Amino acid sequence: MHSKRTSIAAIFLAGAVMLSACSTAATPNTTSANSSASGSIQINGAGATFPQPVYAAWTYAYQYVDPSVAVNYQGIGSGGGKKAIIDGTVDFAGSDSLLTADEYTSGKDLQMIPILAGAVVPIYNLTLGSGAPTTPLILNGVLLAGIYNGTLTMWNDPAIVALNPDLASFLPAEKITAVHRSDGSGTTELFTKALTSFSPTWTAGGAASVEWPVDAAGNGIGGKGNPGVAAAVQNTPNSIGYVELSYALSNKIAYASMINKAGALVVANGASIESAMSDFANTFTDKLTNTIVDAPGKGSWPIAGYTYLVLHTTSTTDCVKTQKLLEYVRWSLTDSGAAKLATDLGYSVLPTSVQGMVLDTLGKVTCNGAAVPQ
Amino acid sequence: MQKTIYQPGKKNGIVRKIETITKHGDRIWLGLNFSMGVVIIVLMVLIGILLWNQSAASRQEFGLSFISPFARATWNPVNGTFNAWPFIYGTLITSLVAILIAVPLSLGIAIFLFELCPAWLRTPLSLLVELLSAIPSVVYGLWGIFVFLPVVIAPLGKFLGNALGNLPLLGILFIGPISASGSSRLAAGVILAIMITPTIAAVSRDVFMAIPNSQREASLALGATRWETISKVLLPYGVSGILGAVILGLGRALGETMAVTMVIGNSISNSGSLLKAGYTMSSVIANEFAEAVSALHSQALIEVALILFLMTLVLNIIARLLVWRVSRKSSSEVRA
Numbered sequence: 257m258h259s260k261r262t263s264i265a266a267i268f269l270a271g272a273v274m275l276s277a278c279s280t281a282a283t284p285n286t287t288s289a290n291s292s293a294s295g296s297i298q299i300n301g302a303g304a305t306f307p308q309p310v311y312a313a314w315t316y317a318y319q320y321v322d323p324s325v326a327v328n329y330q331g332i333g334s335g336g337g338k339k340a341i342i343d344g345t346v347d348f349a350g351s352d353s354l355l356t357a358d359e360y361t362s363g364k365d366l367q368m369i370p371i372l373a374g375a376v377v378p379i380y381n382l383t384l385g386s387g388a389p390t391t392p393l394i395l396n397g398v399l400l401a402g403i404y405n406g407t408l409t410m411w412n413d414p415a416i417v418a419l420n421p422d423l424a425s426f427l428p429a430e431k432i433t434a435v436h437r438s439d440g441s442g443t444t445e446l447f448t449k450a451l452t453s454f455s456p457t458w459t460a461g462g463a464a465s466v467e468w469p470v471d472a473a474g475n476g477i478g479g480k481g482n483p484g485v486a487a488a489v490q491n492t493p494n495s496i497g498y499v500e501l502s503y504a505l506s507n508k509i510a511y512a513s514m515i516n517k518a519g520a521l522v523v524a525n526g527a528s529i530e531s532a533m534s535d536f537a538n539t540f541t542d543k544l545t546n547t548i549v550d551a552p553g554k555g556s557w558p559i560a561g562y563t564y565l566v567l568h569t570t571s572t573t574d575c576v577k578t579q580k581l582l583e584y585v586r587w588s589l590t591d592s593g594a595a596k597l598a599t600d601l602g603y604s605v606l607p608t609s610v611q612g613m614v615l616d617t618l619g620k621v622t623c624n625g626a627a628v629p630q
Numbered sequence: 631m632q633k634t635i636y637q638p639g640k641k642n643g644i645v646r647k648i649e650t651i652t653k654h655g656d657r658i659w660l661g662l663n664f665s666m667g668v669v670i671i672v673l674m675v676l677i678g679i680l681l682w683n684q685s686a687a688s689r690q691e692f693g694l695s696f697i698s699p700f701a702r703a704t705w706n707p708v709n710g711t712f713n714a715w716p717f718i719y720g721t722l723i724t725s726l727v728a729i730l731i732a733v734p735l736s737l738g739i740a741i742f743l744f745e746l747c748p749a750w751l752r753t754p755l756s757l758l759v760e761l762l763s764a765i766p767s768v769v770y771g772l773w774g775i776f777v778f779l780p781v782v783i784a785p786l787g788k789f790l791g792n793a794l795g796n797l798p799l800l801g802i803l804f805i806g807p808i809s810a811s812g813s814s815r816l817a818a819g820v821i822l823a824i825m826i827t828p829t830i831a832a833v834s835r836d837v838f839m840a841i842p843n844s845q846r847e848a849s850l851a852l853g854a855t856r857w858e859t860i861s862k863v864l865l866p867y868g869v870s871g872i873l874g875a876v877i878l879g880l881g882r883a884l885g886e887t888m889a890v891t892m893v894i895g896n897s898i899s900n901s902g903s904l905l906k907a908g909y910t911m912s913s914v915i916a917n918e919f920a921e922a923v924s925a926l927h928s929q930a931l932i933e934v935a936l937i938l939f940l941m942t943l944v945l946n947i948i949a950r951l952l953v954w955r956v957s958r959k960s961s962s963e964v965r966a
Contacts, residue, residue: 335921336921338921358924431807431810433809438918439917465708466706472703474901476907477895480891480896480917487775492811
C-alpha cells in the first residue's frame with residue numbers, strides 16, 4: 257500500500273514537471289515581449305480577412321518596435337469587425353466594407369481610415385490536361401458577372417474561349433462551380449460592387465452579404481473567410497472563386513488576369529493597384545472612403561479596393577491605450593519596414609496625398625475631451 | 631468508560647448547539663438538490679423567452695411566410711426579405727439521412743458487442759466505439775473535406791445520381807450530378823451518421839446488458855436460434871431503451887454545426903436533391919450571426935434559432951411519448 261501511494265505521487269510529480277516544461281517552451285515570443293515591460297498594454301482589433309496577412313506581419317513586427325504594447329488582430333470578416341467596434345468589444349476594427357448610415361448612428365463617433373489597398377483576384381481550379389499552356393486564364397468583367405449570375409455555366413463556353421484562344425482545345429466541357437463567401441465580407445462587397453459596375457445584368461447589389469443567383473441555379477458553394485474560399489476552390493475541381501491577392505500568392509493558387517475597362521490586359525500586382533488608386537485620387541468622400549473598382553486607366557486592376565481601420569474618435573476613455581493605438585497606426589502608415597512587409601505580400605501602400613489626409617484625421621482624435629499626445 | 635458512551639438524555643451545551651444547527655442538514659441538502667433541478671427548467675424557459683422576444687420584429691414582418699415552403703426561397707440581407715425554409719429542409723433531411731444510416735449500423739454494433747463478440751475483443755472494441763464519440767466535430771469536418779468527400783462521397787454521389795436520378799418519386803432526392811467537391815446534403819448526412827453512431831451504439835449496448843439473462847436463456851431453451859432470440863425476444867424487450875438512444879442521437883444530429891458547415895456547401899439552392907449543396911439552420915446562424923449588423927437580419931437569425939429550439943423540443947417530446955407508449959406495450963407483452 258505504501259509503495260502504491262509513493263508511485264502515484266511520483267507519477268503526479270513527473271506529470272507536473274513535464275507540463276510546466278511544455279508551457280514555458282511553447283510561447284517564447286509573447287513571454288519575452290511581455291516580460292520586458294511590466295503590465296504590457298493589450299490592444300485588440302478584429303475584422304476583415306482581406307488585410308489579415310499584413311496585419312499579422314505588422315502585429316508581430318510591432319512587438320519589437322514597442323515591447324510595451326501587444327496588438328492582437330482576429331480575422332472574423334468585415335461585418336464582424338464593424339459589429340465588434342459598434343458594440344465596443346474591440347479597440348479598432350478592420351473593414352473593407354463601408355459603414356452604412358445606420359452603423360454610423362449606432363457607433364456614434366466612428367471614423368474609417370484607409371490603410372492599404374489590395375486586389376481581389378478570381379482564382380480557379382481547372383484540370384486542363386497535359387500539353388496545355390501554363391499562362392493564366394484571361395477573363396473580363398462581363399464573364400465574371402455571367403458566372404456569378406448562373407447564366408454562364410460551362411468552362412468551354414464560346415465567350416471564355418474567345419478570350420483564351422490558345423486554351424480552346426483544353427477547356428473542359430464541365431460545369432463551373434462558383435465559390436463565394438458564406439459570411440459577411442468586405443471582399444464580397446468589393447467584388448459585387450465591381451460586378452455591378454461591370455454589367456447591368458448583375459442585380460443582386462454590391463454589399464457585404466448578398467443573395468447569389470448562382471446558388472439558386474445550383475452551382476454555388478459558400479466558404480467561410482478568404483481562407484475558406486481558397487480551400488474550397490483548391491478542393492473542388494473546375495471551380496472559380498474570388499480572394500484577396502495575397503491568399504492566391506501564398507497558397508500558390510492560379511489566378512486569372514483580366515481585361516479592364518480600357519480594354520487592356522492587366523495582371524493583379526502592386527503597379528495595377530496603384531494605377532487604380534491614382535485614377536480615383538480625387539473622389540474621396542468626406543468620410544475618407546473611396547471606391548476604386550472598374551478603374552478607367554490602362555494599367556488599372558478592375559477589382560481593387562482600399563481596406564480601412566475603424567476607430568472611435570471622441571469616446572475613448574483609456575488615454576494611454578488610445579495614444580499607443582494611434583502610434584501603432586502611424587507606424588504602419590509611415591514606417592518603411594511596415595511598407596515593405598505590405599508590398600511583399602501583394603498589397604499597395606497609400607500614395608502620399610492620401611497618407612497626408614489620414615495623418616491629419618488621426619491628429620483630430622480626442623480622448624476624454626483632450627487631444628491625444630503624439 | 632461510562633463517560634464516553636453517548637447518552638441522549640444528557641447533553642452539554644456545545645453538543646446541543648451543534649445539534650440544533652445540523653438537524654436541518656437533510657432538509658438543506660434536499661433543498662439544494664431540488665433547486666439544481668429547477669435551475670435546468672428555469673434556464674430552458676429563459677432561453678425560450680429570450681429567443682421569442684429578440685425575434686419579435688422578424689416574426690411580425692414575415693409571419694408564417696418565414697417558414698413556408700411555398701414562399702419564394704430567398705435569404706436576402708440587402709433587401710431585407712428572409713425565408714428560412716431552405717434551412718429547415720436542410721436540417722430535417724440531413725438528420726433523416728443520418729438516422730436512417732446510423733440506427734441499423736448502431737444496432738448491429740450493439741448486438742455484435744453484446745451477443746457475438748469474442749470476450750477478448752469486447753473491451754477494446756467498446757472502447758474504440760466510445761472514443762469515436764469523443765472526436766471533436768471540427769476534426770470530422772476537416773477529415774470530411776480532405777479525405778471522405780473526394781474518396782467516398784463524390785463517387786457514391788455519381789453512382790446514386792445515375793442509378794436513382796430518374797426514378798419517379800425518389801428521383802427528386804437524387805437529381806445529380808453531385809457537386810464537384812462532393813459538398814452536399816448527402817455528405818453532411820453521412821458524416822452526421824458517423825458522429826451519432828457511437829452514442830446510439832453505446833446506449834443500446836447498455837440496454838442489452840440490462841436485459842435479464844433469464845429471458846435469453848428461456849428463449850434458447852425453447853429452441854429458438856440466436857437470430858430469433860435477438861429479434862423476437864431481446865429487441866422487443868429493449869425497444870424503449872433503444873428508442874431513447876435514437877432520440878439522443880437525433881438531438882445531436884439536429885444541432886450539429888461545425889462538421890455540417892464544412893461539408894454541406896453553404897448554398898441556398900432551389901433544388902431539394904441530396905446531391906446538391908445545401909444549408910442547415912445551425913450553419914446559417916454560425917456563418918452569419920457574428921456579422922449581422924442590420925437589426926432585421928439579426929432578428930431573422932434569432933427566429934431561425936427559435937425554430938430550431940422549438941423543433942428539437944417538439945421532436946424530443948414526441949419521441950419521449952413514443953417511448954412511454956412502447957414500454958407500456960412491451961412490458962405487458964412480456965407479462966402475458
